[in-house]
Amino acid sequence: MNESTATARYRVGVDVGGTFTDFVLADQVGQRLVYHKQPSVPLDPSEAVLEGLRVLIEREKIDPGDIGLIVHGTTLALNTTIQRKGARAALVVSQGNRDVLEIARCRMPNSYDFRAGKEEPLVPRSRVLELPARLSATGEVVSRPNEAALDDTAARIRALDVEAVAVLLINAPMNAAFEREVVASLQDRLPHVDVTASTTIWSEIREYERGIAATLNATIQPLMSDYLSRLEDKLTEYGIAAPIYVTTSNGGTLSIATARARPIETMLSGPAAGVAAATHIASTGEGEGDGLLGVLSFDMGGTSSDIAISMGGEPGYTNHTHVGDLPLMMPVVDVSAIGAGGGSIVWTDAQGVLKVGPNSAGADPGPISYGRGGTAPTVTDCYLTLGIIDPDRFLGGNQKLDRASAETALREVADRLGITGEDRAARAAEAALLVTSTSMASEMLKALAQKGVDAGELTLMPFGGAGPTHAFMLAEEVEVKNVIVPPAAGTFCALGALTADVKRDFVRSFRRPFADGNGDGDVWEAFTALEQEAMDFIVGEGDILGHHYLQHSAEIRYVGQGFDLSVTVPREVALERDSAKVAEHFHMAHEKTYGFRDTESGLEITTLRVRAVGEVPKLVMPKLAEGKAVPESSGTRSVFVKGVLADVPVYRRDDLGAGHRIAGPFLIDQSDTTVFAMPGWTAVADRNGNLIATRTDRNGATK
């Protein structure tokens, strides 16, 4: 372990977003966290990173040399992919497979709309080249390209004037050495452009998904490499010598060198870091025992809301997800979109029925009340009209809001809904928020059903700019166990970056009978190779890492079954190479989901996985001073809640001490969000500054 990182006084988490770049400075000696939001610079995000660090360093009067670690979250990979702005690439495929990107998985994105089109292929057909290089399903070489074919392919690539090349050979996961050999032959002939083998990015069968992974990595890589170099240079110049780590889609981080080579790992790092923070807080705060049982993280931002579930201190993962209209076949934190964000538009259809979304005013022009050209009322305008947010203190007073324009627009909505009376704008706003909450709740229940989890076991943890504002309205609709509002909801992903360990996943497709009494030598051999790869990786990941370990899992099925079950292989079972115990874990998992085990059929193993985890020295979380039994409110605000206008006490977050107890309804104004608790809820602040709220009135006014 690097002494300087472990003992350094400061660490900084940085999360670059579209509008703001968020910072969390952790002072390990002073046991405090300092937050900062810096406007982003989309043309060169590293400028906002440097500027924000400069502001923090000057404000807190610290020595740049005392910063021992910087963990950075970037949306560069995601934005490059969604906007198709990556490097110009060519894709080399096996003979007969030129249309892998055209055919994709053959599905239309929308089967109801006959005006719909399909996704734009990542590489146009004119830059996909066939090479006579092919393996059989068991990995034998079926055709090997001769020198002339390689020369010809290289010449055609040169003529295409590309900046990156990916190679995707059919069945390559069954013989990755062959694909690497072909790549090396092409690389020799093309010294000025990087050639990427599909299996070095992700060695799992499913050629379309693997090809997308390799091509994405190849097209993002030049941009990411430039960006990280620029960032590193700027920080060094400023006197920050701390190692930089980059957050990843699996809720972990990677060294800057690995991130440069494998930018695809950072694709969905933003939402993953938020879930990592929620998981960390739940399992370290006073609600520790609760947090370990289950956390439902709820991230509500400007355009949409996401949820994720963590159980036992570990986020849920999925091996298949999407980035825009492209598949991503890698383990990522399993995040589900559940609908509206603060910018979602409130409207009525031709029949006078109230709708919220799916269109959003986003951050630009934003809600009507921003006064930046928005013409349609949004969810944020509803909060404002009801009095939940304070027009002068929204986002710490940085964004003045025009309440009158929001009310005017919502009065028009009320008229279309046939709502009458002086307070009709507020009634329309309340109706719109109810539509929003019930629709989110329904989507949430669906997401839970897919995972077989019951909401009653879960703690709802809101973050994002609107999360704490809307969380209790949502909790009125889904009966969760409790709600925990963390201290700095608006810079949550930056905090998540600081709590994450180094993590990388390794995979090997491997289809053979399993636990049939033959010892499974080759299965364990393959695991050994994966373990070696994982260990080589983790020891090269920098000397900040303390303890490191490997996690094993496998996908197994009954012979003849059409789908796999993923089975965690406990450490001791992996060490003992005990196939029978792995089989027993599979039978148990099958029994849990399907209610029976099949003792007649043999087993077949299809995928082996190893995750390497390197622990980053633990973050010291701040401790709050003891508070008196009843904190002082800073005043009251008139809020329209459940059809009546009520004077609701307003607190400042900084005034809340450990042990403070407040009963809803109440408001807490923070510089990054507003917390709004409904009547019937009581919240207690814990020693880490989390507000733990429970429903004290189960048969409240909602029933």
Add this chain to the structure above:
Amino acid sequence: MTSLDSVLLEILGNKLRAATEEMGHALQRTGRTLYVKETADFGTALADLDGHFFAYPRAIGVSGFIDLDCGPTLRAISDLEPGDVIITNHPYASEGLATHAPDAHLLKPYFHEGELVCFGWSFVHLSDVGGRVPSSISPTNHELYQEGLFIPPMKLMRDGEWNEDVLSFIRANCRTPNENIGDLKAMIAALNVGERRVSAIIERHGIEAFCTVRSDLQEYAEIKSRDVLRRIGDGTYHFVDYMDDDLVSEYPIRLEVTMTARDGEIHLDFTGTDPQVEAAFNIPTNGKRHAWLTVRMIALIMTLDPTTPMNAGMFRPISVTVPKGTVLNPVAPAAVGVRHATAVRVNDLLNGVLGKALPDVMPAASGGAMVPVVLAADDPASGATHVAVVEPMVGGSGARKGADGVDGRDSSISNLANNPIETVESQIAVSILEYGIRPDSGGAGKWRGGVGVRLKFRIEAETGRILGRGMERFRFRPWGVFGGEPGAPMRVILNEGTPDAVDTGRIDMLSVKRGDTLTVLMPGGGGYGDPLERPEELVLADVASGFLSEETARGSYGVVISEGRVDSAATHDTRDAMHLDRPSTARNFDPGSNRDAWDAAISNDMVARLNEALMDHGASSRSRRRRVFYAETLPDLSGSEGTFTSALSDPDAIKARARKALEALSH
């Protein structure tokens, strides 16, 4: 509009739809077979007391079954108690709720304080329910009894307990009893989720609100649907399309519709459609409006108003006439296993007739065939036969006004995912030599039809058989509109590129051996608008990307390309010459030369008289009498494709023979 507060309508509408989707997720998570896990050939919904769906998922399971009617099945059971579950897969006894044997439909009554409040519904396509062939479906079945075990509506569960007698029958009559029971359990799990969700909604919002929303949601959908359908101008529209043949004879199957529109009320009259066939292509609609007849309407309504709630109310403005004893309203025991293939053509038929009313909205015909290419590979060691789908194949989509058709995709009747080559090769004894797009197959047009998919694979098993369920559009090409040309017809070639190469035509079952290759070329979508109006640079781009050959660019579009560039002068001359060469008015409907030849020889009027005469005979004998009629009228029409146009080359002689045959039939 409705009696419910419009805010509550939106809230309950969202909640109930989400409840049906949650049921779907529960079913998929615990389902046992690939049909459930991957293909998602299952459904969940909530039905009102009459058996109409008032809440239906938007994003999980089969999308097209909204217009199924559970009413007859419910009315067949008189004493419903809490904890009961009804099962049926009988197309005739359920009056078209189930439409072939593998589809098991379950209904569970939901109660509130002793009162019946609605029904949960779920269905799954079971892997096998017995019958003549594995998987229970074969086009050459000619009566229901060959298609497996049929269960008229009866109780699968009573008071929460399994009816073991029913389970025993199922186990004893299926090749895959464990898988079936597993999927039935998953369906029950889904129904129980729905029951809990409905009960929570009633607890929260009250029973009155629930009962009101049950009908208000349908009324809301009806109003929205009618607003869309009003865009169809008042009047009468007519369209005819054909399936190549019924596999047991050479004669095409005619589908006909006359649509009458009046202020958003749509009547679809299928009179003129051919009698039921002695193959498994019949769709058991029971002569009522039915999901398989109205699926294209869902896409129309959802395209023009995506906020329409998906429930039975959206079909209320639509009524139908479907003569009994036709392929769209067969009489028991006509076989129905492959009704899907006919449904694909009904979809084209509706697309065509709607296109006459809404030419700016409706696309040209899509490929019109969905083919799961199946290999039954023999394993000499065990003597077993391994049956698996190599790839589900689709054509291209039809071109639209303002946009080309989609290449290699067609979701018009279902939106199935394909299988990765690497998965296929690891599980099935084949090598996939080519899997890609089929150049030059998209119908030429100002907007080009989408190209079809091409698959070439080699058999690696010692021996086996290829099954080609759903192969269509060999003869009658996907039609183009408003000057657009038809898409390329389907082709299947055994051992392509060798001296033994043979065009197999439509396959029922084809024996193959190790080393044989099979090439399946799916039809392209029809074009839209005059190809001569397609901008040169788009034609050039298609050639550069390989969607078009230079020959087709020149022959169909008049664009001359040499050395990767458009030769503007030559293009100008060619396009001018082509303009002069063609008739003064562009064809609004171009189905290709085979259909033209057929229409020239077999007039609408003659078919109308034939079908009228056949209707005087018993339903079971119509098919045979129709064969006799065509055998006398078209004596030259035999097995090989090349003879189709030659058999039709003397329309006058054909008409004379037809008159005689018709007279004989009438006596």
